[in-house]
Amino acid sequence: MRRTATILISILLVSEMLFAAIPRANRTWVRAGALQTPFEAWGAERGHDPNLSMYVGLVWPAWYDRTDNFVIDRQFVACRNFTDASGNVLNYKSAKFHTESPASQLVPMVLEQSGRYPYCEISVDGVPQYYEDFLNDNIDPDQIADRIVTNVVRTNLGVTMTRKVYAYSQQYHDNYFIYEYTFENTGNIDDDDDIELSNSIHDFYFGIMSRYCTCREARYVTNLAQAGWGAHQWVHHTPIQDDPEIPYYYTWLGQAKTNDITMTYDNIGVPVLPVEGTLKDARIRCPQVAGTAVLHADRAYNDPAHDNTRVRIGWYIGDSVPPEGADQQAWQYLSSNFEGLGYFDVSQDIYAGHKVADRYPPFYVNNNDAAGTNGYLSFGPYEIPMGESVRIVLCEGVGGINRRKAIEVGQNWYKAYTGQQADLVLPPPPQYRDPEPVAEDAAAMDVYKNMWIYTGKDSIIKTFQRAKETFENDYVIPMNPPPPLSFNILPQPDNIILEWENNPMEDDPDFEGYRVYRAMLEPDSFYHCIFDGSISEGNVNNRYEDKNLLRGINYYYYVVSYKIDPVSGRELESGRAYTQTTIPTSLKKPPRDVTDDDVLISDIARDYAAGLISDKERIEAVLGMIRIVPNPFHIKNRKITFGAGVDKDKLMFYNLPENCQIRIFSERGDLVNVIEHVTGEGQAAVADEAWYSNTQSRQVIKSGIYIAHIRVTKDIAERETGLPLLKENDSIVKKFIVVR
Secondary structure, eight states, rough: OOOHHHHHHHHHHHHHHHSSSSTTTOOOEEEEESSSSETTTTTSSSSSETTTTTOOBBBBOOOOOOOOEEEEEEEEEEEEEOOOOTTTTTEEEEEEEEETTTTTTEEEEEEEEEESOOEEEEEETTTTOOOOOOOOTOOOOOSSSSSEEEEEEEEEESSSEEEEEEEOOOOTTTTEEEEEEEEEEEOOOOOSOOOOOOOEEEEEEEEEEEEOOOOOGGGGGGBBSSSSTTTEEEEEEEOGEEEEEEEEEEEEESSOOOSSOOSOOOTTTOOOOTTTTTGGGOBBBBOOOEEEEEEEEEETEEEEEGGGGGEEEEEEEEOOOOTTOOOHHHHHHSSSOGGEEESSOOOOOHHTTTTBBOOOOHHHTTTTTTEEEEEEEEEEEEEEEETTTEEEEEEEEEEEEHHHHHHHHHHHHHHHHHHHHOOOOOOOSSSSSSSOOOOOTHHHHHHHHHHHHHHHHHHHHHHHHHHHHHHHTTTOOOOOOOSSEEEEEEESSSOOOEOOOHHHHHHTEEEEEEHHHEEEOTTSSOOOOEEEETTTTTTTEEEEEEEOOOOOEEEEEEEEEEEEEEEOOOOOEOOOGGTTOOOOOOOOOOOOOTTTTTTHHEEEEEEEEHHOOOOHHHHHHHHHEEEESSSSGGGGGGGTTSSTTTTTTOOEEOOOOEEEEEEEEETTOOEEEEEEOOOTTTTTOOOEEEEEETTSHHHHHHSSSEEEEEEEOOEETTTTTOOEEEEOEEEEEEEEEEOO
């Protein structure tokens, strides 16, 4: 029995080695620009992250939380009259690019990412900022894009797919990826060098059905039903019968099904409602428009001219797609209309008669199919003789109004919704599409909101045009200068020193200067330029002291280099993604040198040494300065203390001695948490310590009165005189109140 088990295990291991050149679970993230996403080894993406229990990917703008827009790509290749390795002619043959597709269908061979620049080495107060290294030293300063992903997958058709992805950090090109697919008839169906097949591939098709959900933030709105997987997406496409210059489709979150059937508003864009927050919280939470465009499709294996007749584009209802091994159905899915679920001659929004602010859910157009609407693309048919190939090039991007405009529009809509006076100024007419009809009974506030959101349609079309120009220019764009290779943040008692490497000045002949941007409270809040040093102004520098900061507040930074493009005359900045900090920093306040009564700490040490004051007076004078802020801590006021984000539950202990232990008890004496406040060897003494109002088991505390026992853990000498100031085990008790 044991021998049989050993043989079976050996067979499994050999099979795994034979068909797994690289693990199909391999993933690489591209994080160079404002659009960031993962790419999978098996040649297509499924955005579900089991660790988060939600869909991730196509994050835009990547500077903010919950801005993922991707759900899944369902991708196939198929052909007819296929000759297998034994010489048998099969009517159909297909492969499905799927996480669970067996090695008999897909063999991932390569997934690697290369960079024009390496990651920036970021350090905050001596702590290196962690980054997941997807480059593995694959740095090529001469490559044409910031990042290039190369993905090679062999299929059971003997057709090898090579997918190259180009990503940029330049601010006019950082919201799209260009995908270059090459399908070569290699005859190789596994991961060795032997060639198993040698015949031509007939009537070959390649296709992708993409599902978007714009955006993940909709998942967190309790009133929205089925908001997490794209059930309410509208899809607009350019019918191929119109021979468009750029065939494309784009999608946005339409009127969503809600749990509130008495809804008196249009919820496109998912505006913040009064029951969810105040006017200060108001914004449009889902303004994104995502989509895909066709930049090129070969006419034939021996004719590289672009040919729209090789393109099928449309929209597709639901999740019903052929399973693995359903070869005839897969070919039908790519070449005609599988189960009648595809629509190609008219886009979904036009098909449904959609109007601005008409409150008509796209959910109903889909025969109430809860799976939602997908964009659909297929290419073919192609004849691919042995050794020949065809090329297809796509662009995928996300656009829309920026966060500032989303707040402005959301606040104006909020005012109008609550009966206040609001400035409902409509945007200019669309530039790249026809004006849309407006619902006759639409409220002015909804028309205003939707028209601003729908400017994202112009944005995505403009994105496709830029990508087309990039492709036609062999992927070359006006390059922004390189980012600094290092960025160090050094908090001090009264300022924060920022230093960065000077390599952009040395490496770019058109270099003009540096800019430093800063945000407070949250890493995904607004950043403001606090330093602009340029050659023209004679103040270029690679060091800046940030002053006039608030004690106890967290700060975040990024630094960019910039240049004046000699052709367009536009300023081009290096990508902020390279240098943006995620570790908070704050002023390092030293222990005070004067008491609350304006008595010098040095005089207290002298008086104690002379026997003029008692131990009790010494301890009360020094430890009595300790403050707990805010006190009381009130949940309704936390936005005006340390913000409503990662620091929303923070309390600060100020004026601490340099080495002490803080033990926090409930009013009845239960130990809640213990905080060790320690000054390391060679470090300057710091008088502040944060506590996030949690227990030792990381549970948030309840309302009540709490007691803090602060005990000195090392003898401490006064800094000026060197005389004894505090002794080990000196202590004091402080009370504070928490209201939740």
